[in-house]
Amino acid sequence: MAYGHKTPSPARMRVHVVLHAARDRSNAGVARETGLHLDTVGTWRRRFAEQGMPGPADRKRSGRPPSFTALQTAQVKALACQLPAETGTPLSRWSCPEPAREAMERGIAPAVSASPVRR
Known part of the structure; x- marks a missing residue:
């Protein structure tokens, strides 16, 4: 997923965060290397630790429900x-x-x- 051409960009970044975390890098170091905010790195890392691979995936966003069936x-x-x-x-x-x-x-x-x- 980290190097797949068909992997969506946000998912690829999350996988890179997880891979950096597996190499025992600090959140600050991962944030510097990926260009992400420190809080974002911490959130994705925590979700992966708690939920495994589904953790860093996109969550359902709130919004207006569909108007038409x-x-x-x-x-x-x-x-x-x-x-x-x-x-x-x-x-x-x-x-x-x-x-x-x-x-x-x-x-x-x-x-x-x-x-x-x-x-």
Whole structure:
């Protein structure tokens, strides 16, 4: 993992911290060598000592829960992949506000703006 090309960069840095720790290097020395903050090195080292390999992995972050279900997302994507003429909409092509409006009219989602449709 430490030298794998497909290992994400944050995971690679955490593995390097663990490897330095296995060589009995101090947190301050590891922080200097890796360019990480001393507290970050201590946190990852402690998590590894307590939990093993899963310890330094990314934790679930708090945040806004998803607004749409996977089914709603798939339905809006399917709608956007259709030609507007197939849906009875008098347009030559979709722009983001129109599929959002169409999704609300079809009852796919109670309220959806153009931004999530664009994403």
